[in-house]
Amino acid sequence: MALEKELATYQAKLPELKQHEGKFVLIHGDQVVDTFSSYDDALKEGYKQFGLEPFLVKQILAIEPVFCFTRPIAPVRAS
């Protein structure tokens, strides 16, 4: 799955990242690059540093939100 490594890094580092709850973390492979106040800033830095290589931008939250859809859809993950 895409971003598998970055998501594993996020889970492993979450105890430390929780002090920045609400901010957006930029992760590349097993490297936590930095945290940012906005999604846009984290994204901008991701493209600046890593170009078209995979990177993860994720809001740091102790409890993951679940997004609801009343219409049937099929969530997709890239291989």
Next chain:
Amino acid sequence: MPHFTLTIDAAGPVVNAGVSVSEGRKGALLAQNLLVPGMRIIRALVDTGASFTSIEPGVLAALNLTPTGTIDIVTPSTGSGVHTADTYDIDFLIGGAAASDTPLSIPNLRVAASELFLKQGIHALIGRDVLQRCILVYNGSVNTFSLCF
């Protein structure tokens, strides 16, 4: 306040929307002397039952996008379990019926990849993450809806 009014069609409150690569990705493509895919025009249903905007993966693939995140989703088609979808950053444009209508432009919008829309004649669901930027008026008595933003 910019706004536009459209007719509710058989599929419901549907708009034509433009989907293109975000500025950051555009810069990364140009830095590697790669072509920047042009904007794709899609049909998107305004769906107050969707908490997040979602797009058919074929549209995202046509733009050669790669995911930059994930979200957890619950939906009737996946039962009571939580499922994960990739998210992508795009530039999103919602236009009115007339060329003179000011479009709603949302740069760096985070959208989820989800299937099953095409059978319903649409490519995307515009969720409440976008609607929170707007006033939506659904006037069923005259078969129109309006978006103010």
